[in-house]
Amino acid sequence: MKNCTIGAILLPVFCVFTNAQSLKSPDGKFEMNFQLKQGVPYYNLTYNKTPVIEDSRLGLRLFNNNTVQFAPEIRKPEDVQYDLSDRFTITAEKRDAKKETWQPVLGEKKNYINHYNELAITxxxxxxxxxxxxxxxxxDDGLGFRYEFPQQKNLNYxxxxxxxxxxxxxxxxKAWWIVADYxxxxxxxxxxxxSEIPARxxxxxxxxxxxxxxxxAVQSPLMLKKEGKDPLYMNIAEAAVLNYPASNLEVDIKNFxxxxxxxxxxxxxxxxxxxxxxxxxRTVIVSPKAEVVLDSKMLFNLNEPTRYKDTSYIHPTKYMGVWWEMIIGKSQWAYGEPKTNVHIDGTDFTKLIPNGKHGANNIKVKEYIDFAAENGFNGLLVEGWNIGWEDWIGHSKEFVFDFTTPYPDFDIEKLNEYAHSKGIKLIMHHETSGSATNYERxxxxxxxxxxxxxxxxxxTGYVGDIIPRSEHHFSQWMINHFYRIAEKANEYKIMVNSHESVRPGGESRTYPNWVSAESARGTEHEAFLGNNPDHQTILPFTRWMGGSMDYTPGIFQTRLDYYFPGDKRFVKTTLAKQLxxxxxxxxxxxxxxxLPENYRKHMDAFQFIxxxxxxxxDTKILSAEPGDYIITARKAKGTENWFVGGITDENKRSYTVDFSFLDKDRTYEATFYEDGKDADYISNPQSYRIYKKLINSKSKINFNMARSGGFAVSVKPVK
Structure with a gap:
């Protein structure tokens, strides 16, 4: 608020700002209050007049601008004067509001609604x-705020x-979290x-x-729930992480x-x-319903529209890959013997002794191309096609790959010609081994x-420690590197799916060719130390809040002792949950x-994929509880076809799908894929049942999900 007095003659306006300002959401349910306490900025947030965030401090600490020393610097007393955290007065405020509808190039809905009220305080x-x-x-689903630093005489660098x-x-x-890491x-x-985070x-x-x-400390996005009579779900995250490091969250368990x-x-x-x-x-998404939090597009709305002049080359991709067989140990990325000392610019790879297990060879790749083409896929990823995999990891080796030279048993020209003749595009793989400088070169x-x-x-991939050796995966330099690669790829009309990169914060609105990322614990970990049955019911509330993930599902042969007798590793889901x-x-x-061989045994279930x-x-979150279950319905782009999927944690669960989201005047043929009566993710993961039925908007169908099980439904209008 401000009080203004007008002079009697020249009419100058003198405005005296109080130390407290407030802002309400468009629907009036949220209120944010800002104030200075002895020159220190604080904010709080309420929902329906109930405190969500109590007075919380804002600000930044800076190094002494004139005496930067590059070493683990010991803070000097005089450095305090450089901080941007106190001794403030309010000199201006500006209010604004916006309501717009925009269309993502690729997205969960055709239209995203961006509606907010804004307060900028100087x-x-x-x-x-x-x-x-x-x-x-x-x-209407929460708060976003950021710091801005205008150029000025005493604040340039x-x-x-x-x-x-x-x-x-x-x-x-209650909190759903992962440990903090750079x-x-x-x-x-x-x-x-x-309060239990440090103990756990x-x-x-x-x-x-x-x-x-x-x-x-923990990472964001962080999912929280106030339990009790009036539950409230909250999510802390960050959006538009550009030219700035990614953040973690320190925890004060005494003060929550x-x-x-x-x-x-x-x-x-x-x-x-x-x-x-x-x-x-900085974002705080809040709702009494978990489904509303999961459906929020706040992080995307806080990013700027793309400046790309042409996005026509960006498209959804359904692909297979010469990949899982390397992950489980059936094949290898390297052509020669692993741990061989090789030089990209010196070793004659045609003279290496083949290890006999190289996955990216001409014969195998053609077999994958044939199967992918027969079943309507449009892409095939091939990993391990290029020289350098023999000593690619663990040596801080800068010139580790050149991204252009294939192994002797991978004919890049003929394999691409063969793929194109079958309607398939090969998907490139650029593992960097963390050597970002080499990749940019x-x-x-x-x-x-x-x-x-x-x-x-x-x-792309960034396995291993980062080069330049002064950087972490999520430090400012690497954040900028990821965007430099996205921008460079756009120059060549190329889409990027990054692994071991920073988690997204809605930046795909600005960089739509950065179509997906890993940035979390994906399916590959099922072959390492495993993923718990509740893992997939948590990720959409955390990792997925700011953008899509390349989770790589679809594993039908969940027990790895099928390949290696005595192997105790297994994917902790049923086959129906994979769908x-x-x-x-x-x-x-x-x-x-x-692997194609596993799909051939279950072509009836493979039909859903x-x-x-x-x-x-369109996307509708029908029901959800983080860590327990998620039921989602989605309408395919440009069609009247719907798909429904439901998953549960380690507990059996029943759920009745209400199909009232369907058009009221149409009849649909639904194909149901569900756990068999005796299905169990440990003892009988491949037990499933498939049946068809005519349904309409009045239909209600019950599903029984096995432990770590699920169901999938394909719904198409009857012509």
Missing amino acids: LNQASTDRHIIIRFRLF FIIKEEDTEFDFPTDM DSQEYPSQTTKI WSYGVDKHSSQTLVKD KFKTHLTPDKNGAKGYIQTSSVTPW WADKAFQLMNQYGYDAVK ALYVVMYMPVQMAAD KDVAADWD
């Missing part, structure tokens, strides 16, 4: 003659020591109270090829408080800023090769990950 720090802006946007944004909750809550997001999900934290840690843990913890480089700096500049948006030649042979999509994942998990780049869409006009 804070002046008189002691340093600097000012910043904190911009708040309040939607600075280095961030830490961002101290807080989320102070009124009470202990280099990996592929950890098993944990479920505890906020070590149980959420396992070994990764690159790993820098942040003790007792979280605080941002930015990813540093290995010198300890967390952001090199040149004004004018902005931070990512070779990117143009690598993408030119793709254009030459008709590839339009690449899967349901194609609907529950949004994947515009959608893989059928198993063949039929299911990968891009959508």
Whole structure:
């Protein structure tokens, strides 16, 4: 609020700003209050007048702008004067509102609605003659806010020591989380109270090829639930992470408080800023219904529209891959013997002794092409096609791949010609082994090769420690690297599906050719240490909040002792749940990950994978509870076809689908895929039942899901 007095003669306007401002959501249910307490900025948030976030501090700590020293720097007392966290006065406020409808290039719905009220508060720090802006946007599903740094005389360049944004909750809550790390997001999900996170934290840690843990902290998106008579679901995340490091969340278990913890480089700096500049948006999504949180598109709305002039080359992709057989150990990426010392620019790979298990060979790739073409797929990923895999990992080797030279048994020209003759495009694989500098050096030649042979999509990978060696996977330099690759790929009309990259925060609105990412614990971990049965019921509430994931489902042969007698590894789902994942998990780049031989044994079930869409006009979250179950219905892009998927955790569960979302004047033929009566993810995972039935909008069908089971439904109008 502000009070203004008008002079009697010249009519100048003098405005005195109070230390408290408020903002309401368009529907009036949310209210955000901002205030200064002795010059320190705080905000809080209420929903229907119930406190959601109590007074929480805002601000940033900076390094001394004139005496930056590159080492783990010891904070000097005089550095405090450079912080942007206190000694503020409010000098201006600006309000705005917006309601728009926009169309994602690929998305869960044809139209996304962006509706918010906005308050931008200018804070002046008189002691340093600097000012910043904190911009708040309040939607009908929660709050987004960010810091903005206008260019000015005393704020041109600075280095961030830490961002101290807080989320102070009124009470202990149930939390779904993974451990914090600067280099990996592929950890098993944990479920505890906020107050129990430190006690449980070590149980959420396992070994990764690159790993820098942040003790007792967690990653975002973080899913929370206030339990009791009036439950409330909340999600903390970040959006539009550009030219800034990704963040983790420190935990204060006594006060049920979280605080941002930015990813540093290995010198300890967390952001090199040149004004004018902005931070990512900090987001809090809130609803009494879990389904509303899961359906939120706030993170996408907080990103800018794309500047790409041409997006016509971006399309959904259903693909298979020469991949799972390497993951389980049946084949290898390398052509020669693993651990052989090879030089990309010196070794004659035609003279290596073949190991006999190289997966990306001409004969096998043609077999995959044939099966993919016979069953209506449009892409085939081939990993291990290029030289260098013999000593690719664990050596901090910068020139590890050239992304252009195939192994002797992979004829890139003839295999692409063969694939194109069958209506298939090969999907390129660019594993970098973490050597981002090398990838940037070779990117143009690598993408030119793709254009030459008709590839339009690449899967990138960043397994291992990052080069430059001063960086982490999620530090500022690497964030910028991921976008440089996306922009470079756009120059060549190439789509990117990144693995071991930063989790998305809705940036696909701006970079629509970055169509998918891994950035979480996917199916491959079923062949490593495994995924718990509740894993897939948590990921959509956490990892998926800001964008699609290449989860690589579709494993029909779930027990690996089928290949290796005595092997105790197994995929912890039923076959029917694998089908349901194609609907529950949004994947515009959608893989059928198993081996062709396993699909041939279950062609009736495989039909659902063949039929299911990968891009959508509408999505309805029918019912959901994080960690327990999710039931989702989606309408295929440009058709009247619907698909429904339901999954459960380690508990059996029944659910009745109400098909009232269908058009009222039509009859549909529905094909049902569900767990068999004796199905169980451990003892009988391949037990399933398939049947057809005519239904309409009045139909209600009950499904019984086995432990870690599910169901899938294909619904098509009767002509």
